[in-house]
Amino acid sequence: DQQVKQNSPSLSVQEGRISILNCDYTNSMFDYFLWYKKYPAEGPTFLISISSIKDKNEDGRFTVFLNKSAKHLSLHIVPSQPGDSAVYFCAAAPRGSTLGRLYFGRGTQLTVWP
Amino acid sequence: GAGVSQTPSNKVTEKGKYVELRCDPISGHTALYWYRQSLGQGPEFLIYFQGTGAADDSGLPNDRFFAVRPEGSVSTLKIQRTERGDSAVYLCASSEQGMGEQYFGPGTRLTVT
Numbered sequence: 537d538q539q540v541k542q543n544s545p546s547l548s549v550q551e552g553r554i555s556i557l558n559c560d561y562t563n564s565m566f567d568y569f570l571w572y573k574k575y576p577a578e579g580p581t582f583l584i585s586i587s588s589i590k591d592k593n594e595d596g597r598f599t600v601f602l603n604k605s606a607k608h609l610s611l612h613i614v615p616s617q618p619g620d621s622a623v624y625f626c627a628a629a630p631r632g633s634t635l636g637r638l639y640f641g642r643g644t645q646l647t648v649w650p
Numbered sequence: 651g652a653g654v655s656q657t658p659s660n661k662v663t664e665k666g667k668y669v670e671l672r673c674d675p676i677s678g679h680t681a682l683y684w685y686r687q688s689l690g691q692g693p694e695f696l697i698y699f700q701g702t703g704a705a706d707d708s709g710l711p712n713d714r715f716f717a718v719r720p721e722g723s724v725s726t727l728k729i730q731r732t733e734r735g736d737s738a739v740y741l742c743a744s745s746e747q748g749m750g751e752q753y754f755g756p757g758t759r760l761t762v763t
Contacts, residue, residue, distance in 0.1 A: 540692075542692075570751060572754075577756070578756055578757075579654070579741055579743075579755050579756045579757050580741070580754045582752070585750070585751055636681075636700075637695040637698055638683075638695065638752060639695070640693045640694070641692050642690065642691055642692050
């Protein structure tokens with residue numbers, strides 16, 4: 537049972553425009569959320585995280601928005617660059633844990649074209 | 651500083667054989683995690699160590715899978731009697747005190763023929 541869902545397997549965006557990657561979760565015990573980027577033949581690289589006490593976290597071109605009532609989060613990349621082309625994974629951790637296991641979505645392949 | 655390293659990068663083995671996969675975490679990170687990623691899927695949790703002990707091994711699929719971290723640093727994932735369904739990329743990650751973001755290694759691609 538997939539507790540973290542990324543329903544769009546792919547997204548294609550022109551360079552300079554905004555990329556919006558979406559993620560939904562079903563477990564109300566999740567209270568910490570992370571986005572990872574993965575290039576081929578490499579391990580996932582941490583991008584940005586957000587705690588459930590916030591609804592927005594920003595780091596440079598990357599902003600994560602959390603809507604707890606909808607159990608939905610999104611990653612905005614502005615402006616998008618060709619080097620952002622990668623697979624993006626959404627991940628979540630449950631409340632009260634020592635941040636042991638992370639639950640991952642299946643990923644969204646982002647392609648940024650010139 | 652050095653990141654998480656994993657060896658070997660690729661491993662091809664025959665069905666029924668035993669394999670060991672090694673993970674060297676970031677120095678000073680007390681928490682270590684193993685995940686498995688199959689094609690088209692996200693990483694799937696296997697086991698989590700805090701120091702030398704397994705704090706959560708609920709993700710190990712069956713008793714053919716075992717992992718150790720005897721000195722609280724390097725960890726070895728051991729798979730007995732490998733099956734074709736074990737073919738996947740095995741990812742290791744580490745973090746400080748089991749909090750915050752996890753830092754991943756490049757993975758070991760295991761192919762069971």
